[in-house]
Amino acid sequence: MTPEPGEWLQTAISRWAFDVYKCSRRDFLETIGMGALHPIEIQGLGVALRPETADTISAATGIPFARLYAMTQSMRDHATWSTFAEHMRDGDTFPYRERDLGNDPLFREVIHKWCPDCLKERPGVHEMIWRHPWLHICLKHPRVLATRCSGCGEHPRIPLGRTAQEWDPNTCPNMVLGARCAEPFHQAVSPPVDERGILYAAQVRIIALTRCHDPQQRERLYDLAYRIRTVQEKDDEALADLTGLDTSVVRDLHPRRLDAGHYVEHLETFTVLAAAAFVMQTKSEALRSLG
Known part of the structure; x- marks a missing residue:
């Protein structure tokens, strides 16, 4: 084995x-x-x-x-x-x-x-x-x-x-x-993502953040979670501007908003919201550093 x-x-x-x-x-x-x-x-x-x-x-x-x-x-x-x-x-x-x-x-x-x-x-x-x-x-x-x-x-x-049932992990049980x-x-069907776009870049940076042992950096995850819950209240145009997506793509997300705890059921929506939240967080930190 x-x-x-x-x-x-x-x-x-x-x-x-x-x-x-x-x-x-x-x-x-x-x-x-x-x-x-x-x-x-x-x-x-x-x-x-x-x-x-x-x-x-x-x-x-x-x-x-x-x-x-x-x-x-x-x-x-x-x-x-x-x-x-x-x-x-x-x-x-x-x-x-x-x-x-x-x-x-x-x-x-x-x-x-x-x-x-x-x-x-x-x-x-x-x-x-x-x-x-x-x-x-x-x-x-x-x-x-x-x-x-x-x-x-x-x-x-x-x-x-x-379980007493045999299961081939290549297939749905x-x-x-x-x-x-x-x-x-x-x-299974899963949407492609542009590896040169914001969605992919945000995922790379979020995973790097979760692996960081610095408590201050880890704290950014809690801030990011908060921003994900709030960014979905923005209109389609604002969300498209944050993620670099066409407004029609954002408009066609189903569901467009996620209830707490249900994000994993709708990863396509979560992908867009997480990327938008990360961009907002980065811009906010950049402004604070300038101040």
Whole structure:
């Protein structure tokens, strides 16, 4: 079992079960000595790993301890691990709620995101960075990440627990009228983005901001989240001017405004709003520096 670069642990487990052992997640987890883990911990494997759990997986698979951690958010967001530990200690249900833009820590998204081109190039390999709350564009193949299956039209409900059903991570796992959808993920529709435009440039800078360890720079994310909620109240012409898009493109966004916590369902709209908010933030900072 070999992790692919940047692969997310949860879907890697499903890929190994299906591709290597031709079995379900439940059988695979039991085989590597994790069958008795608490259901909350199994559902959170892609978010945080206890050292004992990482040791168990490493001993059974030969995957180095550090590389397992790199397949989760544990090493990237200390707040994620702290809050996860609190939920484990108190026996709470794992927080599957959709997070608001201003929330901390960066729990995984409830709704799965993916790049169809990436999955076409590396079948079944779902990248951990797609779980990032501030990622909405694939920077390798300039396009908005997909969130809906082109077959059933729904958000894919990715298996995370001890399911007894086999699942090919190349395909949609949703059940439709008693049968698995099984539509290939790489056929999903996602709009292209001009890599020379503001939308792409803003995404690059926002991701760099989220990776910064400077508290003052991290604070800019909260300001950016606030601006995203306010920038959508601008008229179409003002939003088009901020993003460099044609007014007709902005006017045709559906929905044009996003309710708190629902941004991930409408990444095309969020892409435009996030870019506009980032431009506003940058201009504001430039004016303050001049003053």
